[in-house]
Amino acid sequence: MRKKGLFLYLSRPILKKIIAFFGLLLVFLSIYLLLGKNKTTATTIFIDAGHGGIDSGAYYFDVKEKDLNLQIALALGQELQSRGYEVLYSRTEDSDMCSLEGLPYSERQDLQLRVDRMEESKADLLISIHCNATQKGSERGPMTFYHHASPASKELAYHLQRHMNYLAMNSTPAITKTYQPRSANFYLLRHSSIPAVLVELGFMSNPEDLQLLQDPLYQRDLVYGLAEGAEEYLAGLSFFNVDFFSDPVIRSTTAPKASQELVFTEAQDLRSTLHNWQKKSGLFPEKLILKELTIEDNHIQLNFNQALEDFLKEDPTAFREAMTALADRISEGPFDTFSLLCEGEALSEQADRQLEWDQNILVTKLQAKMAIVIDDLGNNAVGTKELLQINRPITLAIMPFMEYSTDESEKAHRAGFPIIVHLSLEANRASPNWYGPKTIKTSMADEDIITILEEAHSSVPHAIGFNNHMGSKATSDVRVARLLVETAKSLNWLVIDSRTSEDSQLIKEAQRQEVLYGSRDYFIDVAHSKDGTKKRILKAAERALKTGEVLVIGHVGPDGGKSTVQAIREVLPALEARNVEIVPVTDIVRKVGEKTEKASSIPQSL
Structure with missing residues (x-):
């Protein structure tokens, strides 16, 4: 006699209950999985539109940088949102950050408020939008900056720059010289805890670039390229494993402490060397005097006379070029940072605004x-x-x-x-x-x-x-x-x-x-x-x-x-x-x- 299956021994009511139980279980499991999928947190991108309000940024032929920055930042946000990303902004209107917070304007305060908003947003990456300008009207093309201590930012910068270079080379008239990402010590970048880049979309000081930056079609292509680059970075479309960067690109090592007498002698010799170079370089005003130089481990402190602040006020561009040359000159020695004093006091906020440097200035070794x-x-x-x-x-x-x-x-x-x-x-x-x-x-x-x-x-x-x-x-x-x-x-x-x-x-x-x-x-x-x-x-x-x-x-x-x-x-x-x-x-x-x-x-x- 053939054996009966298990279900034949169960009464019909019990069988119905079992089927109902598994049916409900399947329904609840489906709902759980659906809700779980919907709860997946979207990647958040923080977009900073540079300048704003009282701070117009660069200004050429009645075109203000702050307006271009905002226009393209908002368009970039819309493009990224259409791709499924959550987007937050530092500003969505023509206002500086201090005004939005009801505070008197200060450039340092404005930058810090941008950092605060970005950190509070818990975003996954930051893109700061700017337009460039220089005294050389021939300079053209987009540039991307990252902070040297953030390898992830460098990777993001390469993705964005590659797409912008493609656009630049195919623009009309074509931009024949393109750039690669550069390390910079900008306030927003050095105070960011997430991958962060500052993008200069082109040179407003160049008539051809300025015309392109105002062209809706070129703006559309810029936005598309930036979105593509950000998406590639987030998708990990690079063979370059960020985990390889366990150390900063520019290393800071502390040498064994030497005797005070030896350090004093070294400082005197270096002061004499820098003083002679300062005169020969032709970059500094004659009245500028390096009064004192102090060495502490791999750091140099330079104390100038009042002519340093005067130099800044009279010619900010020349001041910046001179300080950059000074950083290059110091990089030839075993030093990682240096700081500037004027008559024993820290430089004014205006100097920090010109240099985008903290009190301890990083010496970037020549590449x-x-x-x-x-x-x-x-x-x-x-x-x-x-x-x-x-x-x-x-x-x-x-x-x-x-x-x-x-x-x-x-x-x-x-x-x-x-x-x-x-x-x-x-x-x-x-x-x-x-x-x-x-x-x-x-x-x-x-x-x-x-x-x-x-x-x-x-x-x-x-x-x-x-x-x-x-x-x-x-x-x-x-x-x-x-x-x-x-x-x-x-x-x-x-x-x-x-x-x-x-x-x-x-x-x-x-x-x-x-x-x-x-x-x-x-x-x-x-x-x-x-x-x-x-x-x-x-x-x-x-x-x-x-x-x-x-x-x-x-x-x-x-x-x-x-x-x-x-x-x-x-x-x-x-x-x-x-x-x-x-x-x-x-x-x-x-x-x-x-x-x-x-x-x-x-x-x-x-």
Whole structure:
């Protein structure tokens, strides 16, 4: 006889109760999950519209910075809200913060009230909106600032700057020189406990920038770019792990205490040195006297006469330039901070307003520059996808006439990477399958060489120059080198010599024809391993710290690929902790007539 199932032994009323119980349980569980999902806290972004009310900020041709700041800040808030973020503002009307609180106006108080509102908001990040101005009317383009002690702020700044640079390069008229994020000691940034950046949207002192800043379409694109950058940062779309930054970029170390006599002697010597430099620099008024200098550990206190305050009142711009130069001069010694006194007293609020500095002024050590060029893009090579996720301005050398040349150029340009053409040139010895398409050979006629370069220009849009793929024979040929540089000049390209031959004529031709040029110092992935590449990068960094700059070349694909990208990713924190910044290749191209040293590693004779 077949056994009955369990439910057949249960009475119908009991069975109904069990079904009802599980039904109710399912309903309550669904409601709980739905409410739990709705309770998820949205990311909060605090937007600060700079200046306001009595403080108009920059003022050009009846256009006030405070109005532009507010207009764009409110539009940015609306865009972020449409993406699901909670947005809070420092101000939503034309008023300074002191007036909103019923207090008499003070710039320091105004800034502190912005900090207070931001901290009270419990926001996740801060974006402060400003417009720039300078006495040089030719300066153009957006800039982003972060505080050196906040690695997260630096990452956010790179995301925002990349999008703004893309917009700048595609504006009309185009902004050809773009910036990278800069460290600054602005009050709002140094007192923020959350990732914070100050964005200068453009230069009101430049007529073209001023016109763009008032253009509704350009404003719309600015807002979209800033929102995209903030969203990328919040989504963690960067290979750069913030946890790597356990130490500040600029370190403050305390030396063993020396005897009072030794410190006094050192102070006297330094005072004499600074006094002589002050006279020779031409930046300071003759009546300004450094009366006293005191050293305490890694801090210097400078006591000037009353002429310091007079200097500030008479020419605030010159005062700021002089103090910045003084900070640079002091940075050459083992000091981290210095403070200014005037006749033994702290400077007035006006001085602090001009400098945006606390009483202890940070001495920012001079940065060394490293330009990283990655070759062999254009064919969806291994490592390309990962490379495009690194949040630094690495220069990408794209091989023309490949299946993905144009597509990768467009993607890289949209992501804000500098692009050059990786031009295949004839080598002294090479397997035919090592070359790229349409290799330039010494046997070619002039017009054929010129045609290939012009076609390469179309194949790799947005390129700003070229470097050579192999090419030991072609670059050593005077005629070919001349044609390459002549055509590059007509295309407004710079020239990067990969140094595959000691006999290369590219630099000589670039100098003769007055074309901007650069020269490779190291190949970083010759060992074809992550650890080997990291060692080469760190070796290159040592050179940068000695000479101020270095240009290195790596590869995607079989010659480097993911191991090269991973090495760059892992070594970035160590580089930036030593104040070696990754810069676009345009930042270290040499001026015409400057001498270049030979590459520090043995050329690959290809």
